[in-house]
Amino acid sequence: MxxxxxxxxxxxxxxxxxxxxxxxxxxxxxxxxxxxxxxxxxxxxxxxxxxxxxxxxxxxxxxxxxxxxxxxxxxxxxxxxxxxxxxxxxxxxxxxxxxxxxxxxxxxxxxxxxxxxxxxxxxxxxxxxxxxxxxxxxxxxxxxxxxxxxxxxxxxxxxxxxxxxxxxxxxxxxxxxxxxxxxxxxxxxxxxxxxxxxxxxxxxxxxxxxxxxxxxxxxxxxxxxxxxxxxGGKDPAYVRADADVDAAVAGLADGAFFNSGQCCCGIERVYVHEKHFDAVVEGLAEVARSYVLGNPLDEATTLGPMAQARFAAWVREQTDEALRKGAKALVDPSAFAANAPGTAYLAPQVLVDVDHQMSVMREESFGPVVGVMKVRNDEEALALMNDSPYGLTASIWTTDEQAAIALGDRLETGTVFMNRCDYLDPALVWTGVKExxxxxxxxxxxxxxxxxxxxxxxxxxx
Missing domain, CATH: 3.40.605.10 (Aldehyde Dehydrogenase; Chain A, domain 1)
Structure with missing residues (x-):
């Protein structure tokens, strides 16, 4: 046979x-x-x-x-x-x-x-x-x-x-x-x-x-x-002090959670200027809580299962490790009836009080979880964005195009986005750096x- x-x-x-x-x-x-x-x-x-x-x-x-x-x-x-x-x-x-x-x-x-x-x-x-x-x-x-x-x-x-x-x-x-x-x-x-x-x-x-x-x-x-x-990828985003917060929240939530986070250039970590930190994390958590997790054949479902149960298990493991090390989860998984350990159905999650000692901020998740860190200025954000073995895309949310270009010139990445993310433009070459x-x-x-x-x-x- x-x-x-x-x-x-x-x-x-x-x-x-x-x-x-x-x-x-x-x-x-x-x-x-x-x-x-x-x-x-x-x-x-x-x-x-x-x-x-x-x-x-x-x-x-x-x-x-x-x-x-x-x-x-x-x-x-x-x-x-x-x-x-x-x-x-x-x-x-x-x-x-x-x-x-x-x-x-x-x-x-x-x-x-x-x-x-x-x-x-x-x-x-x-x-x-x-x-x-x-x-x-x-x-x-x-x-x-x-x-x-x-x-x-x-x-x-x-x-x-x-x-x-x-x-x-x-x-x-x-x-x-x-x-x-x-x-x-x-x-x-x-x-x-x-x-x-x-x-x-x-x-x-x-x-x-x-x-x-x-x-x-x-x-x-x-x-x-x-x-x-x-x-692999661990694509970062940075919300500057001059950003349109509502637009940033909407764009980053879609970039983090669409396709159950299974996007090559999905947003996996977010750095937010301290001026907007509370508004951004509250906005991301609110969007995450609004998803309908369930059977993807149901028209009401907005978040389907991950492709395999073992992929969901990896994201759960990353999240649990972050929580053990002091991170805080802003979304209650029990609010999603379909969320169940051992299955491919996984609730979306927003984590704060994270750092780069945690796997969720270092290793590819490829799932519906995002960690958010507060930064004081561009230099701090740039250092954290580059602190990764990966480099596919990076997203900057700002009203200052020249600032985005200046940061982009120093980012170790294949594509620099401003005020958008998780999109492949066929007129622009698709490439990556590092691992x-x-x-x-x-x-x-x-x-x-x-x-x-x-x-x-x-x-x-x-």
Missing amino acids: SETIKLISPVDGSVYAERPVTADAELNRAVARSRTAQADWAARPIAERCAAVGAAIDALEAMNDEIVPELAWQMGRPVRYGGEMGGTRERADYMIKIAEEALEPRRHTDRPGFTRYVKPEPLGIVMVIAPWNYPFMTAINTVVPALIAGNTVILKHAAQTLLVGERLDAAFKKAGLPEGVFQNVVLTHGQTETLLKSGAIDHINFTGSVAGGRAIEKAAAGTFASLALEL TGKGAALSELGYLSLTRPKSYHLRLKT
Whole structure:
């Protein structure tokens, strides 16, 4: 009997889907198909590749009524939020719009008698190892520009969102992509490691844990495959003395608690100028108390379960440790009927009297908990924001743009936000520093990371 991957739903702990693991022989054939298809696909005009990818997004969007409840069953996001097609469409459309210009050869005309240019060439086979928390948008970040740039793609989606890979596969098939250009596979960790070690993959995109990123780097060592890694995060926010407090509370609460806190760039720690500390923590706690925790298939639910019970257990452990060390919880978990230890259902929490000796302020939580600290000035806030092994985004709430830029220049982060958070703009490169990883997604730089430069130096007369 073949090995299978089981998708355990956070809704009720049942097996929602089960799929056989792709056999090793079939995986080898998939890689061969990908390699064979790549040259012909890359030879097609950019406009043709864009049209095919756009048709796939159309096909995916047409499935959304079925996809939304599937997502609720798979990873717990409430159906009331309507899925991910808005962000998926925005990102795909932008990358299609800029494709011709981004992939245009860079020409140098300062030397008469010569034709000189640098042409971006596709890397070959791109493997996308996608996460479950935003399973469509995170995959699309790389799949769309990789295909448009002339690469072929092999997708290995997270076990928690197996059906997302199938939906993407169906969409690309409906769009008429040639055989081998996009393929979805179901693999064990061991198979993935073996494939990466084989040298058959030219570029690897992985979104996941720091430990997972290290395992990817180790497996790919010596193959010279390029890597893009988006790993852990502990994204901070700072509410300055001149901030609009109401706007800050609303934005930060959404950034901390939406998707049950399971956002790569969600707000996990907040530093507030002492002038506004009481108002901000009271506002965050009030919003947290207003959530309706429950079955994500219920339209009344505003906060669903975390994707797995063990993820909720980790956040409970962090919170308990903080309380033992002197933190104070502002939200009573018992007020949420669905909150129950041992399950994936976890009430939102706001913690004060926290410090950087506590895990909840240092290690990624990836759940609906946020710690809030009082600061006296920008310098104190800056030091605390940078006191982290991670660096994906940082959010500054202020009415002074120049102050935000000055602080941003000194922040160790991939993206600086002012008066917003937890948003990915496809026109701006998505990247991280320190243990958050490396690489570039979206924008014109995303195309450059999925191509290699090839120089042409042509002398017209000898």
